[in-house]
Amino acid sequence: MPKKRDGTTVLIADDSALVRQEISMIVSHLGYRPVMVSEGDEAIALLRTSSFNAMLLDVHMPGKSGMDVLRYLMESNDVMPVIMISGSGDIDLVVQCIKMGAYDYLTKPVDSNRLAVVLKNAFSECALRQQVRLLSAAVDQSPVAVVITDADGNVEYANRSFSSVFGALAPDADMASGRCDSAELPSNIRKAMVAGKVWQGDFCNRNSVGGHCWAHAIISPVGNKGRISSHVLALIQDITDVRKNKEALLRSMRRFRDLADLLPQPVFETDRKGFITYSNRAGFVTFGYSREEMKKGLHALAFFDQGDRARVLRGLNAKKITGRLGSHEFRVFKRDGSCFPALVYAAPISDRIGVSGFRGIVVDITELKEAEQKLDENRKKYLNLFRAIPDAIIVADAESGTLVEWNTRAERFFDYSPEDLSRLHVRDLYPEELREEAAASFISESLSQPRMLETQIVTGHGLRIDVHLTSAMFMTEGTLWFVGIFRDITEQKRSERLVRENIRMKNDFISTVSHELRTPLFSILGFTGTLLREQDELDRVTRMEFLSIIHDESKRLSSLIEDVLMISRIDSGRVSYKKSEIDPSVTISEVCRNLKIRADELKIELHLKGHVPSKHLHADPDALKQVAINIIGNALKFTPSGGRVDVSLSCDEDSMYFSVKDNGPGIPEEDLEKVFEKFYRVEHAETAVDGTGLGLSIAREIIEAHGGTVTVKSRVSEGAEFLVRLPLLRQSDNP
Amino acid sequence: MKRHVILIVDDSANIRRLLAHNLGRKFTVLTAGDAAAALEMLDSGEKPDLIVVDISMPGMDGFSLTSLIKGNPDYCAVPLVMLTAKDSSEDREKGLQLGAVDYITKPFNLEEFADRIGMLLQ
Numbered sequence: 001m002p003k004k005r006d007g008t009t010v011l012i013a014d015d016s017a018l019v020r021q022e023i024s025m026i027v028s029h030l031g032y033r034p035v036m037v038s039e040g041d042e043a044i045a046l047l048r049t050s051s052f053n054a055m056l057l058d059v060h061m062p063g064k065s066g067m068d069v070l071r072y073l074m075e076s077n078d079v080m081p082v083i084m085i086s087g088s089g090d091i092d093l094v095v096q097c098i099k100m101g102a103y104d105y106l107t108k109p110v111d112s113n114r115l116a117v118v119l120k121n122a123f124s125e126c127a128l129r130q131q132v133r134l135l136s137a138a139v140d141q142s143p144v145a146v147v148i149t150d151a152d153g154n155v156e157y158a159n160r161s162f163s164s165v166f167g168a169l170a171p172d173a174d175m176a177s178g179r180c181d182s183a184e185l186p187s188n189i190r191k192a193m194v195a196g197k198v199w200q201g202d203f204c205n206r207n208s209v210g211g212h213c214w215a216h217a218i219i220s221p222v223g224n225k226g227r228i229s230s231h232v233l234a235l236i237q238d239i240t241d242v243r244k245n246k247e248a249l250l251r252s253m254r255r256f257r258d259l260a261d262l263l264p265q266p267v268f269e270t271d272r273k274g275f276i277t278y279s280n281r282a283g284f285v286t287f288g289y290s291r292e293e294m295k296k297g298l299h300a301l302a303f304f305d306q307g308d309r310a311r312v313l314r315g316l317n318a319k320k321i322t323g324r325l326g327s328h329e330f331r332v333f334k335r336d337g338s339c340f341p342a343l344v345y346a347a348p349i350s351d352r353i354g355v356s357g358f359r360g361i362v363v364d365i366t367e368l369k370e371a372e373q374k375l376d377e378n379r380k381k382y383l384n385l386f387r388a389i390p391d392a393i394i395v396a397d398a399e400s401g402t403l404v405e406w407n408t409r410a411e412r413f414f415d416y417s418p419e420d421l422s423r424l425h426v427r428d429l430y431p432e433e434l435r436e437e438a439a440a441s442f443i444s445e446s447l448s449q450p451r452m453l454e455t456q457i458v459t460g461h462g463l464r465i466d467v468h469l470t471s472a473m474f475m476t477e478g479t480l481w482f483v484g485i486f487r488d489i490t491e492q493k494r495s496e497r498l499v500r501e502n503i504r505m506k507n508d509f510i511s512t513v514s515h516e517l518r519t520p521l522f523s524i525l526g527f528t529g530t531l532l533r534e535q536d537e538l539d540r541v542t543r544m545e546f547l548s549i550i551h552d553e554s555k556r557l558s559s560l561i562e563d564v565l566m567i568s569r570i571d572s573g574r575v576s577y578k579k580s581e582i583d584p585s586v587t588i589s590e591v592c593r594n595l596k597i598r599a600d601e602l603k604i605e606l607h608l609k610g611h612v613p614s615k616h617l618h619a620d621p622d623a624l625k626q627v628a629i630n631i632i633g634n635a636l637k638f639t640p641s642g643g644r645v646d647v648s649l650s651c652d653e654d655s656m657y658f659s660v661k662d663n664g665p666g667i668p669e670e671d672l673e674k675v676f677e678k679f680y681r682v683e684h685a686e687t688a689v690d691g692t693g694l695g696l697s698i699a700r701e702i703i704e705a706h707g708g709t710v711t712v713k714s715r716v717s718e719g720a721e722f723l724v725r726l727p728l729l730r731q732s733d734n735p
Numbered sequence: 736m737k738r739h740v741i742l743i744v745d746d747s748a749n750i751r752r753l754l755a756h757n758l759g760r761k762f763t764v765l766t767a768g769d770a771a772a773a774l775e776m777l778d779s780g781e782k783p784d785l786i787v788v789d790i791s792m793p794g795m796d797g798f799s800l801t802s803l804i805k806g807n808p809d810y811c812a813v814p815l816v817m818l819t820a821k822d823s824s825e826d827r828e829k830g831l832q833l834g835a836v837d838y839i840t841k842p843f844n845l846e847e848f849a850d851r852i853g854m855l856l857q
Contacts, residue, residue: 511821515791518820519747522842526753529845542756549749 008032010119013043013069014058014085019108023056023085026112030119040064044072052080054122056106056115059086059093067097074101079129081122085110145236148222153190156231189217193232196221202239214243269349269359274300277357286362288335300358303332305339316346316358332362340366391487394426398473398480401425401439413486415459426482431458457486466493509678512693513564520553520560527553563694566626567678570701577620577705581729584656585611585649587621591628592647599636605644606636615651616729623702628658630695631710631722635662638720655708655725663719672712676700699724738763739856742783744773744800745818746792754787757845761853770795774803777810784856786810788835790819790826798833805834814855 010032014020017038024034035052037043040061047069055073059066070082081103086094094105103122106115139146145162149155192199199219204212217236221229257280260267266283270276276298284291289298301309308330315328333339346360386393392413395405403424411418414429430438434456441451450472457467470485527546531538538546569575592608599606617624635645639662646661667675678697703710707727714720742765743754751766758764765781767773769792777783786804790797797817804810816837817830827838836855839848 515820518841519750522820523747523749523753525842526750526757526845530753530757533846545752549752553749 008053008123010034011043011046011052011055012036013038013040013055013061013066015039015061016058019058019085019110023110023115026110026115027056027119029112030116032119040066040069043069047073047076047078051078053126054119055080055082057082057084057102059084059090059097067093067100070097070100070102079126079133081126083118083122143237145234145238147234147236149190149193149232149234151194151196151230151232153194153232162236189219189234192217192219193234196229196232202243213238213240215239263361265364266362267359268300268362269357270300271357272355274358276300278359283362286334286364287332305331305333312344316348329365340364341369389485391485394421394429394484394486396426396482396484398482401427401482404481410486413459413465413488414457415461415463420460426484429457431456431464454489466490468492505678513560516560516693517557520557523553524550524557563698566698567694567701570698575701575705577623577702579618579620579706581616582619582621582624583614584617584619584624584658584726585615587624588628588647588649588658591625591632595629595632595636598633599645602636602639603641604636604639606632607644607646609646609648611649615656617656617706617726618729619706619726620702623706627699627702627724630699631658631660631724634695635660635664635720635722638662639664651728653728654730655727658724658726659721660724661719661721666716666718667712667714667720668716669714672714675712676710739784740765740782741852742767742773742776742781742786744770744787744792744797745789747789750789753845754848758849758852761849769793770797770800770803773800777804777807783813785852786813786815787818787852788815790817790821790830798829801830801833801835816852816855 008031010027012020012023012027012034013036014023015038020036020038024036027034032053035046035050037046038061041064043055043057044064057066057069061069066084070084073080073082082097082101084094084097084102084105086105086107088107094102097105103125104118106118140159142159143161146157146159147155147162148157189203192201197219198221200217202214202216204214215236216239217234219232219234222231222233223229260280261282263280264282266286267280268276268283269278276294279287279289279294283289284294287303301312304312311328312330328344330342330344331339332342332344341364343363343365344360345363346358348355349357349359387407387409389407390409392410393407394403394410394414396403403421403426406418406421411421414421416424427435427439438455450470452468452470454466454468456464458464466489468487468489470487472483474481474483527550531543531546531550535543566575589608589611592606596606632645632647639645643663646659648659648661650657650659676696676699678694700710703724703726708725710722710724712720712722739762741758741762743751743758744767745751745754746769748768751768755764755766762784765776765783767776771794773786773788788797788800797819801815801817804813804815811834814836815834816839817835818839818841819826819830820841830838837851839851
């Protein structure tokens, strides 16, 4: 007998200590571990907590008998083999125990050999029993439907799952008879089953609610008598959900591929090394590659410029880490070598083991780029235009009044740096007293009507400038802007003032002329009227007196008219001088001789000093005579009786000088320049002076037309000196 | 019947001579070449019945002379006629405001002028 000790335990229940000892020794000797109890209750208590490989159970025990213990074991479904021990006279009880489920029995005194055989058999049967139990439980509880039919297809066994699978497939089917609701399916299964071959496949049937159900079946013939197969085994699994999921997945894939093909932009996928694994239709069309070329191996970097590849890889590596979608602008190349600007959006494809590749989309931005460029050119054009405008233009935010834009001219015009301008409010451009008004009118600007006005601005350095302002409002992107165009009208204002001044002077001139003409005219009219009326009463002397007055006044009127006409000719530029080579001293001494008579009448000493020996002028003799008459005549007019007027001539290399000096009342300093103005007369309380008031003005015009100058020096009550300089005819000019 | 005395103040000798001759047939005429001479005559005791004053004269003009005469209680009652070559309503207004009884613009008809003065004296 083997003496090895293994973990096999045998429970011995007997009320006789002797028998327990005896059996225990045999069991130990057989290599098993004995555990002993003396009562039935004790045995049950122990069996509740421990398990044993076999039990030797005395039929008769006080308290719970062996039969009671056996009943307990059977009821608790214990598979442990129970060997009853009985006396020789208890055969009926033993038979009853065997019926109840005891494995065998031994009679006292226990024979050790018999015990060894019984235990060995019990152990092996117990193992077998356990195996069968496990197998049948496995088959019965398997989630896979198991069905066994005979060779004709009649179901001999079906596990629990079978009914649940087929119940779902065909709730009305009578599985045992093989009749199913669907005619095709059972016949297929049956056909497969009765074919006697191993078969595997899916089948479909309509379910109770009209949908489709799918099952996967493995059919194989089984034989329990040698090699002849007497039965057919089918393992059937409900794969409806799997099929549904798979179909849904396929549909979804197809949908995405279809959608991708509809996209006008190329869409691609690569493997982890960067080789293109997928492209939509637009990808092939755009880049000009074929599907075959892609399959042969087409690397994504081939689409990029050599210089861009490092950037592409950097971008992709960054994405590998962060997994975020990004975009980059690149030039991408077609198969034929041409390229276009594009935005390439790419994202990593992740699976369980990490990044398995990339997918992305290529957006052609050629048109966008062109539009952008055009827009930029346009913007530049208008900016240059804006800058080139010679008027100062400013744009302000209509709400806040802050300046936001201006042209270069505005910076210079307002004399501010760009930084200063950006901090200014529109009203800061106006002088202090106009600011309120400017701010008010700024608010009242209307969108539709540009406004024009003349106003004044003040520069950064406090200079006031007259401007013509055109202002308007316009709206862009929901913001209201004010635009002001400032035009410097200083010049315009000045010329307007000049024109007004000219008109005023002309009016004064006309009014003065008419006044000057009226006085002699009134005399002439009065005396001629008197002569006509009283021709018989008047004596000869009176008649002569009146006639000579009429003559004088007529001469005065005539010279007045001559002067006025002269001035008018000079003013309109219509005067022409008949220049010839003349000796100025001859002309001037002639004038002096003529005026000597008048000087004598006025009791004024008139002296001519110095002469210009054979010096020649290129001048109009009548004009020069007029200059001399006007200037000397002027001196005589303003010199009181008893005074003197000195006329002197001198010369140097280039010029001759003609000076007229009197000892009259002189001219106040502030009036010195005005003496040459038309109709100007220095106001003197004492002296009464008649004349046209045009003499000096005419003289200056003539002198200047001959390339000369005339100046006056004077101090009040010290007389005045007029100095005329005229250029001499040069030797080289001599014919 | 006593002849009325007329004082003529004008800077133009020819005008003075013309007016003196024409008015001289009806009135006794005194003349002065400027405002100063006229005032001197008045101060020296001349008592004209009417004064004719030219507005534009060198030195003191006719307006100033008029206001001086009108401001002096000794002569303010003497009627004063203004004479001018300037035909402006402003000057006319100014002259009448200062107290002139008439304002006559040159040129004018001498006979009518004499008649007008005769009427003013009545």
